[in-house]
Amino acid sequence: MQNSHLDIVGLSKQFRDLEVLKNLDLAVMKGELVSLLGPSGCGKSTLLRVIAGLIKAEHGDVILSGKNVTGKPAHKRNISVVFQNYALFPHLSVANNVAFGLRARGVNKQFIESRVNDALALVRMTEYADRSVTVLSGGQQQRVAVARALVVEPELLLLDEPFSALDRKLRESMQIELKNLLRDRGITAIFVTHDQEEALAVSDRIAVMSQGCIEQFGQPTELYSNPSTPFVLDFVGLSTNLIGSVVEQSPTVTAVSTDAGVVHVDGSFQIGEKLIIAVRPELMRVNADVDESVSNSIKVTVDDVMFLGSKTLVHGLAPDQQRIICEIPGTSHKIARGDDVSMSWLRSDTLIYSVA
Numbered sequence: 001m002q003n004s005h006l007d008i009v010g011l012s013k014q015f016r017d018l019e020v021l022k023n024l025d026l027a028v029m030k031g032e033l034v035s036l037l038g039p040s041g042c043g044k045s046t047l048l049r050v051i052a053g054l055i056k057a058e059h060g061d062v063i064l065s066g067k068n069v070t071g072k073p074a075h076k077r078n079i080s081v082v083f084q085n086y087a088l089f090p091h092l093s094v095a096n097n098v099a100f101g102l103r104a105r106g107v108n109k110q111f112i113e114s115r116v117n118d119a120l121a122l123v124r125m126t127e128y129a130d131r132s133v134t135v136l137s138g139g140q141q142q143r144v145a146v147a148r149a150l151v152v153e154p155e156l157l158l159l160d161e162p163f164s165a166l167d168r169k170l171r172e173s174m175q176i177e178l179k180n181l182l183r184d185r186g187i188t189a190i191f192v193t194h195d196q197e198e199a200l201a202v203s204d205r206i207a208v209m210s211q212g213c214i215e216q217f218g219q220p221t222e223l224y225s226n227p228s229t230p231f232v233l234d235f236v237g238l239s240t241n242l243i244g245s246v247v248e249q250s251p252t253v254t255a256v257s258t259d260a261g262v263v264h265v266d267g268s269f270q271i272g273e274k275l276i277i278a279v280r281p282e283l284m285r286v287n288a289d290v291d292e293s294v295s296n297s298i299k300v301t302v303d304d305v306m307f308l309g310s311k312t313l314v315h316g317l318a319p320d321q322q323r324i325i326c327e328i329p330g331t332s333h334k335i336a337r338g339d340d341v342s343m344s345w346l347r348s349d350t351l352i353y354s355v356a
């Protein structure tokens, strides 16, 4: 197996009696862009700060390029951090902001100049070199912050919600730029976000965090198509979720009684076992011809038709008010609120979770 570039082993961090990181492990490969995705307060920034050496954990180790850096102060780790609020020096020009880290290391002037020029070219800010950072737009300031972080050629780049203050369009273009930049340079980075779309868009792999633990770590497609827990299912993407209990079973097919009626799932479960049955919206179909032996079908009344540009979300309500969500590519002129329709899905497209 390939050696990892960053290894986090058994990290635990407490703030007074609050356990913020719980025996957490994470391994990041060289050149990888890994996102930490999770709700507010789950410990993302704390994990980043421990990796950077800005705070100390009670237990565990941080190993970078095979060296244990746990006891090293932040300035002795070759790790750069980009924060959400840019944290640029307002009294310095763009070029001097970028040069700051190199000056602090006492390297010679010509070397600094050429490295700063490279970094500014990389983030397409060359023409702004002599301007004050205070006159820049949010996106430009964030590019300067990225250039400042990269100019020292860090072994690891940490980004804590770097684009959250930017508008959607700018955020999306910064995501693409950053991803390409890191890929071209082979830079290893950890990117914190609580925006699942952003995580899916930029990451090689995503670590979904909940309450100080990593719930699942995998490629975006893997997380979306095969979430390992109900938490990951809910946090990444939309789904119809039916809760029910097993009423009948055979070795291969199980009948589950849910609020929306009896549905069948593949596999064998215990009678009485509680299950969450989930279906992604694009795998749900409206008024389709179904083969009952391999599909489930539920009668619903259309509650809402949401046109989202390239796709339309149709929300149906089963008689007990259970919500069923279906995604249709493009527009759907044929379906309107109040229509009675059937929504169906293949049994093989069902996600199943056992709940205690």
Ligand SMILES: Nc1ncnc2c1ncn2[C@@H]1O[C@H](COP(=O)(O)OP(=O)(O)OP(=O)(O)O)[C@@H](O)[C@H]1O
Pocket (backbone or CB within 6 Å): 015, 020, 038, 039, 040, 041, 042, 043, 044, 045, 046, 047, 194
């Ligand atoms: N210096 C501190 N002292 C006490 N508690 C702290 C400190 N820093 C963080 N916490 C607590 O630790 C928990 C995790 O905080 P953290 O900032 O890591 O969350 P986060 O996942 O980054 O959330 P967000 O998405 O809101 O930025 C929170 O409950 C927070 O209140």
Ligand SMILES: [Mg+2]
Pocket (backbone or CB within 6 Å): 044, 045, 046
């Ligand atoms: Mg945070």
